[in-house]
Amino acid sequence: MGGRLTRQRASVLRVLTACQDFVSAQELHVRLVTADIPVGLSTVYRALRDLERAGRVDVVRDEAGERLYRPRPxxxxxxxxxxxxxxxxxxxxxxxxxxxxxxxxxxxxxxxxxxxxxxxxxxxxxxxxxx
Amino acid sequence: MGGRLTRQRASVLRVLTACQDFVSAQELHVRLVTADIPVGLSTVYRALRDLERAGRVDVVRDEAGERLYRPRPxxxxxxxxxxxxxxxxxxxxxxxxxxxxxxxxxxxxxxxxxxxxxxxxxxxxxxxxxx
DNA sequence: ACTCGTAATGGGATCCATTTTCATATAGCC
DNA sequence: GGCTATATGAAAATGGATCCCATTACGAGT
CATH class of the missing domain: 3.30.1490.190 (Ferric-uptake regulator, C-terminal dimerisarion domain)
Structure with missing residues:
Protein backbone atom coordinates (compact mmCIF):
# COMPACT_ATOMS: atom_id res chain seq x y z
CA MET A 1 0.00 0.00 0.00
CA GLY A 2 2.65 2.45 1.03
CA GLY A 3 5.04 2.37 -1.89
CA ARG A 4 8.76 2.20 -1.37
CA LEU A 5 10.32 2.61 2.00
CA THR A 6 12.85 5.37 1.59
CA ARG A 7 15.07 7.03 4.12
CA GLN A 8 13.06 10.23 3.70
CA ARG A 9 9.62 8.71 4.28
CA ALA A 10 10.80 6.85 7.31
CA SER A 11 12.24 10.07 8.71
CA VAL A 12 9.08 12.06 8.09
CA LEU A 13 6.97 9.55 9.96
CA ARG A 14 9.50 9.20 12.77
CA VAL A 15 9.87 12.93 13.40
CA LEU A 16 6.15 13.51 13.01
CA THR A 17 5.46 10.87 15.62
CA ALA A 18 8.00 12.42 17.95
CA CYS A 19 6.10 15.72 17.77
CA GLN A 20 3.09 14.33 19.60
CA ASP A 21 1.02 17.20 18.29
CA PHE A 22 -0.25 18.88 15.18
CA VAL A 23 2.51 20.27 12.99
CA SER A 24 2.48 21.93 9.61
CA ALA A 25 4.40 20.49 6.70
CA GLN A 26 6.76 23.44 6.74
CA GLU A 27 7.41 23.14 10.45
CA LEU A 28 8.10 19.46 10.07
CA HIS A 29 10.48 20.22 7.24
CA VAL A 30 12.41 22.64 9.42
CA ARG A 31 12.63 20.07 12.20
CA LEU A 32 13.98 17.49 9.83
CA VAL A 33 16.59 19.78 8.37
CA THR A 34 17.55 21.05 11.80
CA ALA A 35 18.01 17.47 12.94
CA ASP A 36 20.48 17.03 10.08
CA ILE A 37 18.08 14.91 8.12
CA PRO A 38 18.16 16.43 4.67
CA VAL A 39 14.74 16.12 3.04
CA GLY A 40 13.15 18.24 0.34
CA LEU A 41 10.02 20.19 1.14
CA SER A 42 8.11 18.55 -1.70
CA THR A 43 9.02 15.18 -0.30
CA VAL A 44 7.59 16.13 3.07
CA TYR A 45 4.35 17.22 1.40
CA ARG A 46 4.20 14.01 -0.59
CA ALA A 47 4.89 11.82 2.41
CA LEU A 48 2.17 13.56 4.39
CA ARG A 49 -0.31 13.26 1.53
CA ASP A 50 0.35 9.54 1.31
CA LEU A 51 0.09 9.08 5.05
CA GLU A 52 -3.20 10.90 4.99
CA ARG A 53 -4.53 8.68 2.22
CA ALA A 54 -3.46 5.65 4.19
CA GLY A 55 -5.35 6.94 7.22
CA ARG A 56 -2.20 7.07 9.32
CA VAL A 57 -2.46 10.78 10.12
CA ASP A 58 -5.25 13.19 11.03
CA VAL A 59 -5.41 16.61 9.46
CA VAL A 60 -6.89 19.88 10.62
CA ARG A 61 -6.61 23.42 9.38
CA ASP A 62 -5.52 26.27 11.58
CA GLU A 63 -7.22 29.65 11.40
CA ALA A 64 -4.92 30.68 8.55
CA GLY A 65 -6.02 27.71 6.52
CA GLU A 66 -2.70 25.94 6.88
CA ARG A 67 -2.90 22.17 7.14
CA LEU A 68 -1.64 20.57 10.33
CA TYR A 69 -0.82 16.88 10.68
CA ARG A 70 -0.71 14.48 13.57
CA PRO A 71 -0.27 10.70 13.60
CA ARG A 72 -3.56 8.97 14.29
CA PRO A 73 -3.58 7.16 17.63
CA MET B 1 -20.30 48.01 13.79
CA GLY B 2 -20.98 47.87 10.09
CA GLY B 3 -19.08 50.80 8.73
CA ARG B 4 -20.43 52.75 5.80
CA LEU B 5 -23.22 51.47 3.64
CA THR B 6 -21.81 51.57 0.14
CA ARG B 7 -23.32 50.44 -3.11
CA GLN B 8 -20.71 47.65 -3.25
CA ARG B 9 -21.38 46.23 0.21
CA ALA B 10 -25.09 46.27 -0.32
CA SER B 11 -24.64 44.41 -3.61
CA VAL B 12 -22.37 41.78 -2.12
CA LEU B 13 -24.88 40.96 0.58
CA ARG B 14 -27.81 41.01 -1.84
CA VAL B 15 -26.23 38.68 -4.39
CA LEU B 16 -24.85 36.41 -1.69
CA THR B 17 -28.31 36.07 -0.21
CA ALA B 18 -29.76 35.31 -3.61
CA CYS B 19 -27.33 32.40 -3.96
CA GLN B 20 -29.01 30.38 -1.21
CA ASP B 21 -25.90 28.26 -0.93
CA PHE B 22 -22.21 28.31 -0.20
CA VAL B 23 -20.22 30.36 -2.68
CA SER B 24 -16.59 31.30 -2.89
CA ALA B 25 -15.48 34.92 -2.94
CA GLN B 26 -14.29 34.53 -6.51
CA GLU B 27 -17.54 32.97 -7.65
CA LEU B 28 -19.49 35.73 -5.99
CA HIS B 29 -17.30 38.29 -7.70
CA VAL B 30 -18.02 36.75 -11.08
CA ARG B 31 -21.74 36.79 -10.38
CA LEU B 32 -21.61 40.44 -9.46
CA VAL B 33 -19.66 41.44 -12.53
CA THR B 34 -21.86 39.28 -14.76
CA ALA B 35 -24.90 41.01 -13.32
CA ASP B 36 -23.38 44.32 -14.40
CA ILE B 37 -22.55 45.29 -10.86
CA PRO B 38 -18.96 46.43 -11.05
CA VAL B 39 -17.16 45.57 -7.81
CA GLY B 40 -13.49 44.93 -7.20
CA LEU B 41 -12.39 41.53 -6.03
CA SER B 42 -10.69 42.98 -2.95
CA THR B 43 -13.91 44.70 -2.03
CA VAL B 44 -15.75 41.39 -2.17
CA TYR B 45 -13.16 39.83 0.11
CA ARG B 46 -13.38 42.75 2.51
CA ALA B 47 -17.15 42.73 2.57
CA LEU B 48 -17.18 39.01 3.29
CA ARG B 49 -14.60 39.37 6.03
CA ASP B 50 -16.72 42.05 7.69
CA LEU B 51 -19.90 40.02 7.35
CA GLU B 52 -18.12 37.07 8.92
CA ARG B 53 -16.94 39.19 11.85
CA ALA B 54 -20.47 40.45 12.32
CA GLY B 55 -21.73 36.87 12.39
CA ARG B 56 -23.95 37.41 9.37
CA VAL B 57 -22.41 34.64 7.28
CA ASP B 58 -21.19 31.10 7.91
CA VAL B 59 -17.94 29.91 6.43
CA VAL B 60 -16.69 26.48 5.48
CA ARG B 61 -13.71 25.26 3.52
CA ASP B 62 -14.04 22.97 0.54
CA GLU B 63 -11.59 20.13 -0.02
CA ALA B 64 -9.22 22.48 -1.81
CA GLY B 65 -9.12 24.76 1.20
CA GLU B 66 -11.08 27.51 -0.50
CA ARG B 67 -13.40 29.44 1.77
CA LEU B 68 -17.11 29.28 1.00
CA TYR B 69 -19.67 31.71 2.39
CA ARG B 70 -23.38 31.53 3.04
CA PRO B 71 -25.67 33.98 4.83
CA ARG B 72 -26.54 32.69 8.29
CA PRO B 73 -30.22 31.80 8.60
C1' DA C 1 25.82 -9.37 -5.48
C1' DC C 2 24.47 -7.20 -9.97
C1' DT C 3 21.13 -5.19 -13.14
C1' DC C 4 17.36 -2.82 -14.35
C1' DG C 5 12.75 -0.69 -14.40
C1' DT C 6 10.22 2.15 -11.86
C1' DA C 7 9.02 4.90 -8.24
C1' DA C 8 10.88 8.58 -5.29
C1' DT C 9 13.52 12.74 -4.70
C1' DG C 10 14.44 17.79 -4.60
C1' DG C 11 14.62 22.45 -5.71
C1' DG C 12 12.91 25.65 -8.58
C1' DA C 13 8.96 27.13 -11.09
C1' DT C 14 4.18 27.63 -10.84
C1' DC C 15 -0.43 27.98 -9.18
C1' DC C 16 -3.94 30.35 -6.90
C1' DA C 17 -6.68 32.10 -3.01
C1' DT C 18 -6.25 35.78 -0.10
C1' DT C 19 -4.15 40.05 1.66
C1' DT C 20 -1.85 44.32 1.24
C1' DT C 21 -0.67 48.73 -0.81
C1' DC C 22 -1.74 53.16 -2.04
C1' DA C 23 -3.72 56.60 -4.92
C1' DT C 24 -8.42 57.90 -5.75
C1' DA C 25 -13.37 58.17 -4.83
C1' DT C 26 -17.26 58.73 -1.84
C1' DA C 27 -20.43 58.23 2.24
C1' DG C 28 -22.18 60.93 5.56
C1' DC C 29 -21.88 64.74 8.91
C1' DC C 30 -21.37 69.96 9.57
C1' DG D 1 -21.14 72.68 -0.61
C1' DG D 2 -17.06 71.36 1.98
C1' DC D 3 -14.46 68.10 4.81
C1' DT D 4 -12.50 63.95 6.41
C1' DA D 5 -12.35 59.42 7.71
C1' DT D 6 -13.50 55.45 5.42
C1' DA D 7 -14.12 52.53 1.30
C1' DT D 8 -12.69 51.24 -3.24
C1' DG D 9 -9.98 48.80 -6.78
C1' DA D 10 -6.09 47.58 -9.71
C1' DA D 11 -1.92 45.81 -9.23
C1' DA D 12 1.57 43.79 -6.52
C1' DA D 13 2.79 40.92 -2.67
C1' DT D 14 2.22 36.84 0.15
C1' DG D 15 2.45 32.16 1.15
C1' DG D 16 0.91 27.40 1.25
C1' DA D 17 0.64 23.72 -1.76
C1' DT D 18 1.51 21.46 -6.13
C1' DC D 19 3.95 20.49 -10.41
C1' DC D 20 7.95 19.64 -13.41
C1' DC D 21 11.68 17.01 -14.67
C1' DA D 22 16.36 15.63 -14.54
C1' DT D 23 18.56 12.71 -11.24
C1' DT D 24 18.76 9.16 -7.63
C1' DA D 25 18.08 4.82 -5.44
C1' DC D 26 14.71 1.05 -3.77
C1' DG D 27 14.11 -3.63 -4.33
C1' DA D 28 12.43 -7.51 -7.30
C1' DG D 29 14.30 -10.79 -10.21
C1' DT D 30 18.20 -13.35 -11.50
Whole structure:
Protein backbone atom coordinates (compact mmCIF):
# COMPACT_ATOMS: atom_id res chain seq x y z
CA MET A 1 0.00 0.00 0.00
CA GLY A 2 2.65 2.45 1.03
CA GLY A 3 5.04 2.37 -1.89
CA ARG A 4 8.76 2.20 -1.37
CA LEU A 5 10.32 2.61 2.00
CA THR A 6 12.85 5.37 1.59
CA ARG A 7 15.07 7.03 4.12
CA GLN A 8 13.06 10.23 3.70
CA ARG A 9 9.62 8.71 4.28
CA ALA A 10 10.80 6.85 7.31
CA SER A 11 12.24 10.07 8.71
CA VAL A 12 9.08 12.06 8.09
CA LEU A 13 6.97 9.55 9.96
CA ARG A 14 9.50 9.20 12.77
CA VAL A 15 9.87 12.93 13.40
CA LEU A 16 6.15 13.51 13.01
CA THR A 17 5.46 10.87 15.62
CA ALA A 18 8.00 12.42 17.95
CA CYS A 19 6.10 15.72 17.77
CA GLN A 20 3.09 14.33 19.60
CA ASP A 21 1.02 17.20 18.29
CA PHE A 22 -0.25 18.88 15.18
CA VAL A 23 2.51 20.27 12.99
CA SER A 24 2.48 21.93 9.61
CA ALA A 25 4.40 20.49 6.70
CA GLN A 26 6.76 23.44 6.74
CA GLU A 27 7.41 23.14 10.45
CA LEU A 28 8.10 19.46 10.07
CA HIS A 29 10.48 20.22 7.24
CA VAL A 30 12.41 22.64 9.42
CA ARG A 31 12.63 20.07 12.20
CA LEU A 32 13.98 17.49 9.83
CA VAL A 33 16.59 19.78 8.37
CA THR A 34 17.55 21.05 11.80
CA ALA A 35 18.01 17.47 12.94
CA ASP A 36 20.48 17.03 10.08
CA ILE A 37 18.08 14.91 8.12
CA PRO A 38 18.16 16.43 4.67
CA VAL A 39 14.74 16.12 3.04
CA GLY A 40 13.15 18.24 0.34
CA LEU A 41 10.02 20.19 1.14
CA SER A 42 8.11 18.55 -1.70
CA THR A 43 9.02 15.18 -0.30
CA VAL A 44 7.59 16.13 3.07
CA TYR A 45 4.35 17.22 1.40
CA ARG A 46 4.20 14.01 -0.59
CA ALA A 47 4.89 11.82 2.41
CA LEU A 48 2.17 13.56 4.39
CA ARG A 49 -0.31 13.26 1.53
CA ASP A 50 0.35 9.54 1.31
CA LEU A 51 0.09 9.08 5.05
CA GLU A 52 -3.20 10.90 4.99
CA ARG A 53 -4.53 8.68 2.22
CA ALA A 54 -3.46 5.65 4.19
CA GLY A 55 -5.35 6.94 7.22
CA ARG A 56 -2.20 7.07 9.32
CA VAL A 57 -2.46 10.78 10.12
CA ASP A 58 -5.25 13.19 11.03
CA VAL A 59 -5.41 16.61 9.46
CA VAL A 60 -6.89 19.88 10.62
CA ARG A 61 -6.61 23.42 9.38
CA ASP A 62 -5.52 26.27 11.58
CA GLU A 63 -7.22 29.65 11.40
CA ALA A 64 -4.92 30.68 8.55
CA GLY A 65 -6.02 27.71 6.52
CA GLU A 66 -2.70 25.94 6.88
CA ARG A 67 -2.90 22.17 7.14
CA LEU A 68 -1.64 20.57 10.33
CA TYR A 69 -0.82 16.88 10.68
CA ARG A 70 -0.71 14.48 13.57
CA PRO A 71 -0.27 10.70 13.60
CA ARG A 72 -3.56 8.97 14.29
CA PRO A 73 -3.58 7.16 17.63
CA UNK A 74 -3.85 3.39 17.56
CA UNK A 75 -7.37 3.54 18.99
CA UNK A 76 -8.56 5.28 15.87
CA UNK A 77 -9.47 8.59 17.43
CA UNK A 78 -9.93 11.30 14.88
CA UNK A 79 -11.26 14.34 16.66
CA UNK A 80 -9.31 16.71 18.85
CA UNK A 81 -9.47 19.67 21.16
CA UNK A 82 -6.65 21.98 20.20
CA UNK A 83 -5.23 24.96 22.06
CA UNK A 84 -5.35 28.01 19.86
CA UNK A 85 -2.39 29.50 21.66
CA UNK A 86 0.19 26.76 22.02
CA UNK A 87 -1.20 24.16 19.66
CA UNK A 88 -1.30 21.34 22.15
CA UNK A 89 -4.02 18.84 21.29
CA UNK A 90 -5.84 16.04 23.04
CA UNK A 91 -7.95 13.35 21.40
CA UNK A 92 -11.66 13.46 22.15
CA UNK A 93 -14.11 10.72 22.87
CA UNK A 94 -16.53 11.56 20.12
CA UNK A 95 -18.95 8.65 20.12
CA UNK A 96 -21.85 11.02 20.57
CA UNK A 97 -20.92 12.99 17.49
CA UNK A 98 -20.08 9.89 15.54
CA UNK A 99 -23.55 8.47 16.10
CA UNK A 100 -25.21 11.80 15.43
CA UNK A 101 -23.38 12.16 12.11
CA UNK A 102 -24.40 8.66 11.13
CA UNK A 103 -28.02 9.29 11.92
CA UNK A 104 -28.14 12.59 10.09
CA UNK A 105 -26.51 10.96 7.11
CA UNK A 106 -29.02 8.12 7.08
CA UNK A 107 -32.02 10.44 7.38
CA UNK A 108 -30.86 12.96 4.86
CA UNK A 109 -30.91 10.95 1.69
CA UNK A 110 -27.26 11.82 1.18
CA UNK A 111 -24.80 9.01 0.58
CA UNK A 112 -21.13 8.66 1.47
CA UNK A 113 -21.54 11.09 4.33
CA UNK A 114 -18.33 12.23 5.96
CA UNK A 115 -17.87 14.53 8.90
CA UNK A 116 -15.38 16.95 10.36
CA UNK A 117 -15.41 17.93 14.01
CA UNK A 118 -12.89 20.20 15.63
CA UNK A 119 -12.84 21.89 18.99
CA UNK A 120 -10.42 24.63 19.89
CA UNK A 121 -9.88 26.68 23.01
CA UNK A 122 -7.24 28.01 25.33
CA UNK A 123 -5.70 25.30 27.49
CA UNK A 124 -5.23 25.63 31.22
CA UNK A 125 -1.52 26.25 30.99
CA UNK A 126 -1.95 29.09 28.49
CA UNK A 127 -4.81 30.64 30.45
CA UNK A 128 -2.53 30.76 33.47
CA UNK A 129 0.19 32.51 31.52
CA UNK A 130 -2.12 35.34 30.54
CA UNK A 131 -3.95 35.82 33.80
CA MET B 1 -20.30 48.01 13.79
CA GLY B 2 -20.98 47.87 10.09
CA GLY B 3 -19.08 50.80 8.73
CA ARG B 4 -20.43 52.75 5.80
CA LEU B 5 -23.22 51.47 3.64
CA THR B 6 -21.81 51.57 0.14
CA ARG B 7 -23.32 50.44 -3.11
CA GLN B 8 -20.71 47.65 -3.25
CA ARG B 9 -21.38 46.23 0.21
CA ALA B 10 -25.09 46.27 -0.32
CA SER B 11 -24.64 44.41 -3.61
CA VAL B 12 -22.37 41.78 -2.12
CA LEU B 13 -24.88 40.96 0.58
CA ARG B 14 -27.81 41.01 -1.84
CA VAL B 15 -26.23 38.68 -4.39
CA LEU B 16 -24.85 36.41 -1.69
CA THR B 17 -28.31 36.07 -0.21
CA ALA B 18 -29.76 35.31 -3.61
CA CYS B 19 -27.33 32.40 -3.96
CA GLN B 20 -29.01 30.38 -1.21
CA ASP B 21 -25.90 28.26 -0.93
CA PHE B 22 -22.21 28.31 -0.20
CA VAL B 23 -20.22 30.36 -2.68
CA SER B 24 -16.59 31.30 -2.89
CA ALA B 25 -15.48 34.92 -2.94
CA GLN B 26 -14.29 34.53 -6.51
CA GLU B 27 -17.54 32.97 -7.65
CA LEU B 28 -19.49 35.73 -5.99
CA HIS B 29 -17.30 38.29 -7.70
CA VAL B 30 -18.02 36.75 -11.08
CA ARG B 31 -21.74 36.79 -10.38
CA LEU B 32 -21.61 40.44 -9.46
CA VAL B 33 -19.66 41.44 -12.53
CA THR B 34 -21.86 39.28 -14.76
CA ALA B 35 -24.90 41.01 -13.32
CA ASP B 36 -23.38 44.32 -14.40
CA ILE B 37 -22.55 45.29 -10.86
CA PRO B 38 -18.96 46.43 -11.05
CA VAL B 39 -17.16 45.57 -7.81
CA GLY B 40 -13.49 44.93 -7.20
CA LEU B 41 -12.39 41.53 -6.03
CA SER B 42 -10.69 42.98 -2.95
CA THR B 43 -13.91 44.70 -2.03
CA VAL B 44 -15.75 41.39 -2.17
CA TYR B 45 -13.16 39.83 0.11
CA ARG B 46 -13.38 42.75 2.51
CA ALA B 47 -17.15 42.73 2.57
CA LEU B 48 -17.18 39.01 3.29
CA ARG B 49 -14.60 39.37 6.03
CA ASP B 50 -16.72 42.05 7.69
CA LEU B 51 -19.90 40.02 7.35
CA GLU B 52 -18.12 37.07 8.92
CA ARG B 53 -16.94 39.19 11.85
CA ALA B 54 -20.47 40.45 12.32
CA GLY B 55 -21.73 36.87 12.39
CA ARG B 56 -23.95 37.41 9.37
CA VAL B 57 -22.41 34.64 7.28
CA ASP B 58 -21.19 31.10 7.91
CA VAL B 59 -17.94 29.91 6.43
CA VAL B 60 -16.69 26.48 5.48
CA ARG B 61 -13.71 25.26 3.52
CA ASP B 62 -14.04 22.97 0.54
CA GLU B 63 -11.59 20.13 -0.02
CA ALA B 64 -9.22 22.48 -1.81
CA GLY B 65 -9.12 24.76 1.20
CA GLU B 66 -11.08 27.51 -0.50
CA ARG B 67 -13.40 29.44 1.77
CA LEU B 68 -17.11 29.28 1.00
CA TYR B 69 -19.67 31.71 2.39
CA ARG B 70 -23.38 31.53 3.04
CA PRO B 71 -25.67 33.98 4.83
CA ARG B 72 -26.54 32.69 8.29
CA PRO B 73 -30.22 31.80 8.60
CA UNK B 74 -32.32 33.90 10.97
CA UNK B 75 -32.64 30.97 13.37
CA UNK B 76 -28.92 31.07 13.98
CA UNK B 77 -28.10 27.68 12.50
CA UNK B 78 -24.43 27.28 11.85
CA UNK B 79 -23.83 23.71 10.76
CA UNK B 80 -24.59 22.22 7.40
CA UNK B 81 -24.68 19.09 5.32
CA UNK B 82 -23.12 19.92 1.98
CA UNK B 83 -23.15 17.96 -1.26
CA UNK B 84 -19.61 17.37 -2.40
CA UNK B 85 -20.75 17.18 -6.00
CA UNK B 86 -23.14 20.07 -6.54
CA UNK B 87 -22.49 22.14 -3.44
CA UNK B 88 -26.09 22.29 -2.32
CA UNK B 89 -26.33 22.66 1.45
CA UNK B 90 -28.96 22.22 4.11
CA UNK B 91 -28.80 23.51 7.65
CA UNK B 92 -28.59 20.87 10.35
CA UNK B 93 -30.27 20.63 13.69
CA UNK B 94 -27.13 20.30 15.73
CA UNK B 95 -28.35 20.60 19.34
CA UNK B 96 -26.75 17.29 20.17
CA UNK B 97 -23.35 18.44 18.99
CA UNK B 98 -23.76 21.84 20.54
CA UNK B 99 -24.35 20.34 23.96
CA UNK B 100 -21.57 17.82 23.51
CA UNK B 101 -19.10 20.56 22.62
CA UNK B 102 -20.15 22.57 25.62
CA UNK B 103 -19.72 19.64 27.96
CA UNK B 104 -16.33 18.70 26.57
CA UNK B 105 -15.23 22.30 26.88
CA UNK B 106 -16.36 22.50 30.49
CA UNK B 107 -14.66 19.23 31.46
CA UNK B 108 -11.44 19.88 29.66
CA UNK B 109 -10.10 22.85 31.53
CA UNK B 110 -9.91 24.76 28.28
CA UNK B 111 -11.53 28.16 28.07
CA UNK B 112 -13.16 29.97 25.17
CA UNK B 113 -13.94 26.67 23.48
CA UNK B 114 -15.20 26.94 19.92
CA UNK B 115 -16.28 24.17 17.60
CA UNK B 116 -16.52 23.39 13.94
CA UNK B 117 -18.83 20.73 12.58
CA UNK B 118 -19.29 19.94 8.93
CA UNK B 119 -20.99 17.07 7.19
CA UNK B 120 -20.58 16.37 3.52
CA UNK B 121 -21.99 13.72 1.23
CA UNK B 122 -23.56 13.16 -2.14
CA UNK B 123 -27.13 14.40 -2.29
CA UNK B 124 -30.00 12.35 -3.66
CA UNK B 125 -30.17 14.26 -6.90
CA UNK B 126 -26.47 13.79 -7.61
CA UNK B 127 -26.56 10.12 -6.67
CA UNK B 128 -29.33 9.65 -9.20
CA UNK B 129 -27.32 11.31 -11.93
CA UNK B 130 -24.43 8.91 -11.47
CA UNK B 131 -26.36 5.68 -11.08
C1' DA C 1 25.82 -9.37 -5.48
C1' DC C 2 24.47 -7.20 -9.97
C1' DT C 3 21.13 -5.19 -13.14
C1' DC C 4 17.36 -2.82 -14.35
C1' DG C 5 12.75 -0.69 -14.40
C1' DT C 6 10.22 2.15 -11.86
C1' DA C 7 9.02 4.90 -8.24
C1' DA C 8 10.88 8.58 -5.29
C1' DT C 9 13.52 12.74 -4.70
C1' DG C 10 14.44 17.79 -4.60
C1' DG C 11 14.62 22.45 -5.71
C1' DG C 12 12.91 25.65 -8.58
C1' DA C 13 8.96 27.13 -11.09
C1' DT C 14 4.18 27.63 -10.84
C1' DC C 15 -0.43 27.98 -9.18
C1' DC C 16 -3.94 30.35 -6.90
C1' DA C 17 -6.68 32.10 -3.01
C1' DT C 18 -6.25 35.78 -0.10
C1' DT C 19 -4.15 40.05 1.66
C1' DT C 20 -1.85 44.32 1.24
C1' DT C 21 -0.67 48.73 -0.81
C1' DC C 22 -1.74 53.16 -2.04
C1' DA C 23 -3.72 56.60 -4.92
C1' DT C 24 -8.42 57.90 -5.75
C1' DA C 25 -13.37 58.17 -4.83
C1' DT C 26 -17.26 58.73 -1.84
C1' DA C 27 -20.43 58.23 2.24
C1' DG C 28 -22.18 60.93 5.56
C1' DC C 29 -21.88 64.74 8.91
C1' DC C 30 -21.37 69.96 9.57
C1' DG D 1 -21.14 72.68 -0.61
C1' DG D 2 -17.06 71.36 1.98
C1' DC D 3 -14.46 68.10 4.81
C1' DT D 4 -12.50 63.95 6.41
C1' DA D 5 -12.35 59.42 7.71
C1' DT D 6 -13.50 55.45 5.42
C1' DA D 7 -14.12 52.53 1.30
C1' DT D 8 -12.69 51.24 -3.24
C1' DG D 9 -9.98 48.80 -6.78
C1' DA D 10 -6.09 47.58 -9.71
C1' DA D 11 -1.92 45.81 -9.23
C1' DA D 12 1.57 43.79 -6.52
C1' DA D 13 2.79 40.92 -2.67
C1' DT D 14 2.22 36.84 0.15
C1' DG D 15 2.45 32.16 1.15
C1' DG D 16 0.91 27.40 1.25
C1' DA D 17 0.64 23.72 -1.76
C1' DT D 18 1.51 21.46 -6.13
C1' DC D 19 3.95 20.49 -10.41
C1' DC D 20 7.95 19.64 -13.41
C1' DC D 21 11.68 17.01 -14.67
C1' DA D 22 16.36 15.63 -14.54
C1' DT D 23 18.56 12.71 -11.24
C1' DT D 24 18.76 9.16 -7.63
C1' DA D 25 18.08 4.82 -5.44
C1' DC D 26 14.71 1.05 -3.77
C1' DG D 27 14.11 -3.63 -4.33
C1' DA D 28 12.43 -7.51 -7.30
C1' DG D 29 14.30 -10.79 -10.21
C1' DT D 30 18.20 -13.35 -11.50
Missing amino acids: ADGHRHYLICRRCGRSRPLDSDVVERWAERVGAESGYSAVEHTVELSGICGRCTGLCA | ADGHRHYLICRRCGRSRPLDSDVVERWAERVGAESGYSAVEHTVELSGICGRCTGLCA
